[in-house]
Every structure is written in C-alpha cells, then in structure tokens.
C-alpha cells in the first residue's frame with residue numbers, strides 16, 4: 001500500500017476530502033502522517049480525531065532548510081511515497097524538492113500559470129477574468145510553477161465576492177486533488193517536458 005504524507009497549515013478541508021476518499025477506498029493509499037507547522041491548525045485537530053498519525057513541527061524563527069530537514073526526516077520515518085501539500089503556506093527549499101523528486105503535489109486555487117502565489121481567488125476576481133479554477137501540480141523549486149497534473153475551470157459570476165468564488169473553487173479542489181493523487185499513484189501519467197500525459 002502506497003503511503004501519503006499530508007502537509008497543512010490551516011483549515012485542512014482538502015486534507016479531509018483526501019482522507020474521506022482514502023477511507024472510501026477511492027484512493028489506493030493510506031495516510032501515513034499529517035504534519036502541520038501551525039499547532040492550532042484545524043486540519044491537525046481533525047486528523048487526530050480521525051485517529052491518524054500527526055506531527056506539529058514549528059516553523060517560526062527557523063531557517064527554511066533547517067525546518068524542511070525536520071519535515072523530511074518525519075516523512076522518511078513514515079516511509080512516505082507521495083507528499084501532498086494541502087494549504088501548506090510555505091515555500092519548499094531545493095533540499096526538500098531533491099529528497100522527493102516529482103513526488104510532491106500541491107493544489108492551487110487558480111488556473112496556473114495565471115494568478116500564482118497568495119490570494120489567487122482575489123487576484124482573479126480583481127483582474128476580471130470570466131473563468132478561473134484550480135490546479136493540481138507537481139512542486140518544483142519555483143512558486144506554483146511545476147508541471148500541471150489536472151485542472152478544473154470555474155466560472156466567475158457578476159455578483160461574486162472573494163468568499164463566494166473561493167467556495168465554488170474549493171468544491172472543485174476537493175474533487176480534483178484526489179483525482180490527481182490517483183493519477184500519480186497509479187502511474188497513469190508520464191512527463192514529456194512540462195506536459196503530464198495520460199498513459200494507457
């Protein structure tokens with residue numbers, strides 16, 4: 001059974017969606033460890049309630065790589081095959097990326113390469129695009145720049161606020177993150193340059 005390591009910093013609704021699909025047998029893996037850099041993260045509390053192994057690793061005041069070394073050590077200890085960032089609000093060091101080459105996924109609330117970085121939903125609303133969405137991508141050394149695994153488009157309505165738009169995107173995030181994890185775990189995608197192409 002493949003092992004997932006989840007990294008989160010807050011609410012953890014994407015983590016919960018993944019956990020539900022794991023429990024339902026829709027993702028061929030188990031969640032080996034849930035790590036948070038925020039002790040008060042709701043996602044961490046939910047993981048504990050679910051009986052999953054959890055770990056709080058404070059990031060405050062630490063050099064980026066020193067923190068990442070602690071996280072990588074815990075992920076390796078739990079023999080994690082695929083790392084899933086689920087609202088983990090930190091940029092990973094090159095060290096981290098090298099330790100899990102092409103084995104780290106992230107979910108971003110926009111259609112990359114549009115609106116990378118923070119407050120992607122607000123950026124899209126203010127720009128005035130008519131469609132935005134969400135992206136599951138492989139994490140590389142840039143900010144939201146790695147190869148795209150899958151995406152979903154979401155319309156922007158005239159009366160949308162950041163909150164209503166974010167909620168509509170979040171629904172799709174919960175659906176496609178599990179889809180992206182399955183594609184990776186089942187080896188149903190290969191990389192051609194930047195392009196992730198389905199095989200079989």
Ligand code: GAR
Pocket residue numbers: 008010011012013014015043086087088107108109117118119120170173
């Ligand atoms: C999600 O919308 C996720 O796409 C976003 O943070 C939220 C976390 O929600 N991530 C980023 O913006 C990463 N740049 P959650 O904690 O409920 O999953």
